[in-house]
Amino acid sequence: MKDFHCRDAGMNCDWVARGSSNQEVMDQAKQHAQQAHGMQVSPDLARKVEGLIHDESSEEHRRSMSRH
Numbered sequence: 001m002k003d004f005h006c007r008d009a010g011m012n013c014d015w016v017a018r019g020s021s022n023q024e025v026m027d028q029a030k031q032h033a034q035q036a037h038g039m040q041v042s043p044d045l046a047r048k049v050e051g052l053i054h055d056e057s058s059e060e061h062r063r064s065m066s067r068h
């Protein structure tokens with residue numbers, strides 16, 4: 001599983017997207033950005049978000065969880 005924390009993108013938001021692939025997570029994140037934050041996802045923002053997607057079980061994930 002991959003996940004993306006909205007908070008990692010700098011938002012004050014606890015929303016998390018989960019999916020089996022980056023594409024799946026990206027689709028959810030795009031929808032969430034539009035519906036919850038009224039943001040259009042530009043190619044720049046999409047690249048940023050993609051860089052923040054990580055494996056749920058990874059060391060990076062545990063670090064990001066403890067940081068929150």
Ligand SMILES: [Zn+2]
Pocket residue numbers: 006007011013014015032036037
């Ligand atoms: Zn959010």
